[in-house]
Amino acid sequence: MSDQHKPGTFYLTTPIYYVNARPHIGHAYTTLAADTIARRQRLLRGNDNVYFLTGTDEHGQKVQRSAAAAGITPQQFTDEVSATFRALWDRMGITYNDYIRTTEKRHAKGVQALFNRLYEGGHIYLDSYTGSYCVSDEAFVDLPPGTPCPDCGRPLETVTEENFYFRLSGFQLQLIDLIESGRFAVEPEARRNEVLSFLRGNVAAAPPEALELSAAGTAYIPGALKDLSISRSSFDWGIPVPEPAASESKQKHVIYVWLDALANYMTALGFGQDDCETYDKFWPADLHLVGKEIIRFHCIYWPAFLLAAGLPLPKMVQAHGWLLFEESKMSKSRGNIVRAETILDAFGSLKPEATTEEQDLFGTDVLRYFLMREISFGQDGSFTWPTATAIWSAALWR
Numbered sequence: 001m002s003d004q005h006k007p008g009t010f011y012l013t014t015p016i017y018y019v020n021a022r023p024h025i026g027h028a029y030t031t032l033a034a035d036t037i038a039r040r041q042r043l044l045r046g047n048d049n050v051y052f053l054t055g056t057d058e059h060g061q062k063v064q065r066s067a068a069a070a071g072i073t074p075q076q077f078t079d080e081v082s083a084t085f086r087a088l089w090d091r092m093g094i095t096y097n098d099y100i101r102t103t104e105k106r107h108a109k110g111v112q113a114l115f116n117r118l119y120e121g122g123h124i125y126l127d128s129y130t131g132s133y134c135v136s137d138e139a140f141v142d143l144p145p146g147t148p149c150p151d152c153g154r155p156l157e158t159v160t161e162e163n164f165y166f167r168l169s170g171f172q173l174q175l176i177d178l179i180e181s182g183r184f185a186v187e188p189e190a191r192r193n194e195v196l197s198f199l200r201g202n203v204a205a206a207p208p209e210a211l212e213l214s215a216a217g218t219a220y221i222p223g224a225l226k227d228l229s230i231s232r233s234s235f236d237w238g239i240p241v242p243e244p245a246a247s248e249s250k251q252k253h254v255i256y257v258w259l260d261a262l263a264n265y266m267t268a269l270g271f272g273q274d275d276c277e278t279y280d281k282f283w284p285a286d287l288h289l290v291g292k293e294i295i296r297f298h299c300i301y302w303p304a305f306l307l308a309a310g311l312p313l314p315k316m317v318q319a320h321g322w323l324l325f326e327e328s329k330m331s332k333s334r335g336n337i338v339r340a341e342t343i344l345d346a347f348g349s350l351k352p353e354a355t356t357e358e359q360d361l362f363g364t365d366v367l368r369y370f371l372m373r374e375i376s377f378g379q380d381g382s383f384t385w386p387t388a389t390a391i392w393s394a395a396l397w398r
């Protein structure tokens with residue numbers, strides 16, 4: 001496998017969407033932004049030199065619980081939800097080159113290859129830990145059990161696990177230097193600052209003798225970045241920790257869902273598999289498009305895994321803001337979740353003479369134009385029917 005992809009190529013990705021919920025307009029926003037960039041890059045570089053990946057993230061305790069609640073197997077559950085995402089993208093004419101599912105064999109093979117590479121390099125060790133865990137976010141949180149999770153507000157549970165750990169702490173300064181120098185670009189600036197302040201630790205509260213300086217001369221607290229648990233043994237819906245690491249523990253472990261999920265950007269291209277021609281051509285990624293709530297995973301964990309594995313880093317992670325509905329956050333409890341399907345139906349039906357496919361593509365273009373024009377990329381934006389309707393009327397008179 002080569003270290004630098006062919007000049008002139010462009011590889012971009014959406015996050016793989018978590019199958020715990022049906023697609024809503026927020027997913028459509030990310031996907032339409034990526035599709036718009038992919039179309040432009042194809043005009044600039046030719047179709048063969050652009051690769052656009054999307055897909056679904058299908059493992060983890062939340063999915064296992066949702067499937068059990070629905071009375072079906074996790075595989076049936078993920079098959080159904082993944083298919084609704086793919087059907088929506090097809091209906092909208094999204095020009096993805098590949099659609100990866102983390103329950104595919106090719107993905108499991110690549111993830112285990114990455115795990116082994118980290119293990120063989122001495123970046124993984126076994127240890128036990130008791131802490132507060134958010135099942136919804138699949139993350140340990142440094143707060144007492146029973147208190148609400150700072151990310152999602154659900155109560156934290158106490159979990160004790162023997163886990164495999166990744167030596168994330170060893171990459172603190174290297175990550176700070178890569179991000180500060182722009183060699184690993186994080187956009188927009190507000191998100192870059194958020195990532196950097198997490199990496200630096202609580203500098204303002206620390207005594208001066210606890211601080212050191214990065215290459216760019218900014219202060220950070222050595223040791224503020226902790227090692228990361230990268231396996232779970234309390235449930236089994238995931239990719240098994242492979243041998244030889246597996247034999248070290250008496251318990252059966254699956255690989256942490258974020259290590260599993262992030263690896264999709266390489267496994268889809270053939271990493272760790274027999275045919276890695278696409279990987280050699282397109283890795284490293286030029287652009288990972290993400291929502292701002294998953295920036296830490298993409299800008300700290302992901303580059304650290306790659307550095308540890310001796311693999312090249314993506315060039316840029318670009319975070320977009322949240323899509324609101326008429327200025328308020330969409331949520332199940334508010335009952336104001338907007339579906340892209342609703343918008344396609346509404347605008348498509350205004351061209352009664354057209355075929356269903358033409359109606360869908362017209363509705364998609366109204367939505368695409370709205371999202372790309374009305375929202376400053378990187379900031380939160382709001383979908384409103386009056387503005388969308390104004391765009392539709394303008395389109396009809398052209």
Ligand SMILES: [Zn+2]
Pocket residue numbers: 134135136137149150151152153154
């Ligand atoms: Zn949470």
